[in-house]
Amino acid sequence: MPFTKFGLLDPLVQGVLAAGYVVPTEIQSQAIPAAIEGEDIFGCAQTGTGKTAAFVLPMLHRMFGRSAAKHTQAKSLILTPTRELAVQIERSVSGYGRFLNVRALAVYGGVSIDKQIKQLRSGVDVVVATPGRLLDLMSRQAVRLGHVEVLVIDEADRMFDMGFIADVRKIIAAVPKERQTMLFSATLSKEVRQFTADFQKQPRMIQVGREHNPIETITQHIYPVTKEQKLDLLLHMLEYKDMDSVLVFSRTRHGADKISRKLKHADVNAASIHSGRSQNQRQAALDGFKAGKYRVLVATDIAARGLNVEGISHVINYDVPAFAEDYIHRIGRTGRASALGDAVTFVSRDEMPYLQRIEKFIDRKFVMEACAGFNYAKSLGLTKPVKTEKSDKPAAGRGKQANKSFGSVYSGKKAPSSRPGKHRKNTSRRFGR
Ligand code: AMP
Numbered sequence: 001m002p003f004t005k006f007g008l009l010d011p012l013v014q015g016v017l018a019a020g021y022v023v024p025t026e027i028q029s030q031a032i033p034a035a036i037e038g039e040d041i042f043g044c045a046q047t048g049t050g051k052t053a054a055f056v057l058p059m060l061h062r063m064f065g066r067s068a069a070k071h072t073q074a075k076s077l078i079l080t081p082t083r084e085l086a087v088q089i090e091r092s093v094s095g096y097g098r099f100l101n102v103r104a105l106a107v108y109g110g111v112s113i114d115k116q117i118k119q120l121r122s123g124v125d126v127v128v129a130t131p132g133r134l135l136d137l138m139s140r141q142a143v144r145l146g147h148v149e150v151l152v153i154d155e156a157d158r159m160f161d162m163g164f165i166a167d168v169r170k171i172i173a174a175v176p177k178e179r180q181t182m183l184f185s186a187t188l189s190k191e192v193r194q195f196t197a198d199f200q201k202q203p204r205m206i207q208v209g210r211e212h213n214p215i216e217t218i219t220q221h222i223y224p225v226t227k228e229q230k231l232d233l234l235l236h237m238l239e240y241k242d243m244d245s246v247l248v249f250s251r252t253r254h255g256a257d258k259i260s261r262k263l264k265h266a267d268v269n270a271a272s273i274h275s276g277r278s279q280n281q282r283q284a285a286l287d288g289f290k291a292g293k294y295r296v297l298v299a300t301d302i303a304a305r306g307l308n309v310e311g312i313s314h315v316i317n318y319d320v321p322a323f324a325e326d327y328i329h330r331i332g333r334t335g336r337a338s339a340l341g342d343a344v345t346f347v348s349r350d351e352m353p354y355l356q357r358i359e360k361f362i363d364r365k366f367v368m369e370a371c372a373g374f375n376y377a378k379s380l381g382l383t384k385p386v387k388t389e390k391s392d393k394p395a396a397g398r399g400k401q402a403n404k405s406f407g408s409v410y411s412g413k414k415a416p417s418s419r420p421g422k423h424r425k426n427t428s429r430r431f432g433r
Contacts, residue, residue: 076126082108
């Protein structure tokens with residue numbers, strides 16, 4: 001169904017068309033008609049599926065179908081776990097609602113609260129908030145939630161992971177019971193199900209894609225490599241021209257800083273985002289990456305959760321995430337809205353158990369590859385160069401063997417190869433195909 005057939009307000013259809021969307025995504029097709037009717041929605045959708053428009057469009061339709069934007073007290077509240085997501089969603093609301101003159105405000109920690117208090121006093125229609133800062137504002141009587149008609153809880157599973165759920169419950173208690181509640185989560189855990197049972201009225205359950213299956217448009221590569229060689233391997237890969245916009249993940253803040261420092265040292269334009277940096281630094285790094293000023297953005301899981309950057313060509317997991325769910329979220333940064341993308345994971349020997357956990361989670365076995373042209377021996381300081389050869393072994397059954405089969409890579413000897421930077425043309429190893 002095209003956007004024009006949903007019965008959305010005309011200015012909203014114009015807003016969507018101005019954003020360049022022609023065909024609704026699956027979650028939009030399923031959620032918009034039900035949400036326009038005022039039904040509660042429980043959306044289980046991975047990142048990159050277009051879920052923001054799926055809740056923002058019906059929300060604005062219901063808010064402004066009867067009366068124009070008044071810029072007084074918030075009629076819609078969107079809760080989201082990270083500052084970057086709050087900014088991103090606020091931009092989407094303002095973008096889709098541009099012809100309705102919607103006033104949206106993002107409130108989040110790490111920046112001055114006084115400015116936010118002032119902005120709230122001057123009146124808003126939609127508040128997008130991280131839970132901690134919103135509670136602060138509530139305790140200062142700077143925001144009133146008594147007029148909220150539509151409540152959205154985005155990334156509910158992450159709210160649990162990050163320990164925000166008690167705050168979220170307090171906030172919900174301050175919102176009128178007569179409301180529409182839309183909740184989105186990438187995974188369907190028992191606690192998320194319990195949460196919806198507590199706060200939603202017979203929600204329409206919409207599940208897009210299989211719960212644990214990474215997005216089909218992303219080609220995934222696993223490169224076994226020693227810890228000592230990871231930076232050399234990254235630099236080697238960056239020599240390939242088509243890696244033009246690369247998001248590198250590090251498990252720790254310290255690691256993210258170190259990688260970005262070393263990249264800069266090697267003349268690669270890089271910036272980092274993590275919770276140890278100020279909000280201004282984080283936003284400047286993100287904006288610079290979006291604008292193409294930085295070719296590489298190094299991020300931790302929390303800082304990059306849900307980030308929506310157009311045209312990320314590659315995601316590189318410099319280390320294997322400790323939580324299998326984070327793997328899905330990391331690789332979901334590329335291949336957004338059906339664009340093709342590549343995700344490469346560096347795995348050192350001690351990270352193999354994490355990788356096996358991911359395999360179990362997504363119910364797939366990975367194919368181990370070696371990066372063609374990368375001199376594993378030289379990088380290790382050995383004198384003999386490594387010969388590479390093509391691996392035609394099928395994916396099935398190799399995961400558990402990985403540690404054994406790739407002992408050669410870890411010791412700098414012979415290894416099978418693949419071609420980084422040419423991945424997009426190689427669809428044979430793409431999952432789900
Ligand atoms: P989201 O999952 O909401 O973060 O959206 C992921 C990306 O898809 C964003 O870059 C959106 O701008 C884009 N997007 C959302 N809906 C559509 C659509 N119907 N057609 C094309 N792109 C879309």
